């Protein structure tokens with residue numbers, strides 16, 4: 001079975017360049033289908049989720065290729081079907097963005113309910129609420145979401161989201177850009193990738209205003225053209241390297257980042273006694289011998305990201321004192337605690353709260369990455385532990401981290417992928 005073997009105890013040092021954002025890419029790739037011409041997305045990471053989405057688009061009739069020095073080239077001409085069956089979409093949660101895109105393009109969509117990380121219930125009622133507000137009929141039949149418009153297609157409308165949802169905000173934006181009239185999304189998600197997508201759509205000729213605030217106004221246009229647009233740096237990957245530097249008492253320059261997107265993580269690291277120095281598009285992180293225990297509560301952006309609490313828990317496992325991590329976004333995102341306990345961590349989980357009593361040292365052990373971010377936590381724990389940690393479930397990690405082993409080795413870590 002493939003595994004990552006990590007021998008801990010070496011402080012990371014040097015510099016690491018952060019790749020493009022996974023969650024921005026998986027929204028912008030389907031968005032390219034809304035245009036009548038070719039788009040080129042720059043800085044798209046080479047990760048499994050992107051490959052899978054590329055294959056889904058190819059099977060729907062679009063042409064997707066990577067061109068050296070240019071980026072991911074997506075030609076939507078040839079894209080003709082409104083059906084995305086389970087065999088295609090099951091591996092990728094973000095395939096639900098095809099609902100918004102297909103509805104906008106064809107007034108009809110049939111997309112199987114997707115897979116993705118098992119981190120608790122992940123309903124899509126808010127996406128559906130949005131499509132219905134725009135005039136679509138939506139039913140769920142045999143695991144497939146079927147949506148269609150009657151008459152002249154989607155019509156702009158106000159949509160109030162009952163929960164702040166990144167996915168619903170993006171999907172409604174995708175549906176609304178070609179709708180007739182004005183859509184206003186209230187209580188919208190403000191994550192950086194929502195803004196990245198809005199900027200891409202606007203570069204294609206869309207009229208999206210207010211992305212990054214909780215009210216997004218989308219004035220529908222008749223058609224969109226292809227465009228060349230960059231994907232923002234991945235803030236979760238950046239946070240992972242920042243925390244890894246802190247956890248190993250290292251000194252790492254994390255480059256190609258937007259420090260503003262990392263504010264909540266930097267603030268918590270500083271509270272824990274870690275030095276975080278911002279300089280332009282990089283941050284330098286200098287870890288202390290042992291971090292102080294701090295409490296974390298996950299919240300929608302600009303709060304502390306739910307995708308970063310796992311690596312932070314790995315850091316807190318060795319902190320001086322007791323820390324509390326509250327997860328407010330998902331109902332089951334502490335599955336990794338059992339794995340950290342195998343390495344000597346002292347963690348109690350009570351519902352959506354993990355209480356971590358810092359220990360002097362963690363010990364290497366065989367552990368399993370039960371999902372993507374849990375996998376990152378295993379790697380960070382392994383880097384700071386004594387001895388060898390074998391991390392199984394590598395496929396989860398490869399979904400979202402580009403060249404993780406090479407980047408860690410470049411920082412002096414002893415890590416290898418055993419196939």
Ligand code: EPU
Pocket residue numbers: 023026093094117121122123124125126127128163164165166167168189306307329330331372373400
């Ligand atoms: N929710 C609903 N109804 C909906 C949609 C969401 O109740 O219709 C709830 C969810 O159950 C959850 C909360 O709203 O409790 C937030 O979910 P959201 O829709 O924001 O999450 P998502 O779009 O499914 C994206 C990322 C996740 C990241 C979350 C939160 C992608 C492909 N996924 O998921 O990323 O954790 O936003 O920031 O963009 C990851 O990268 O490992 C990952 C899981």
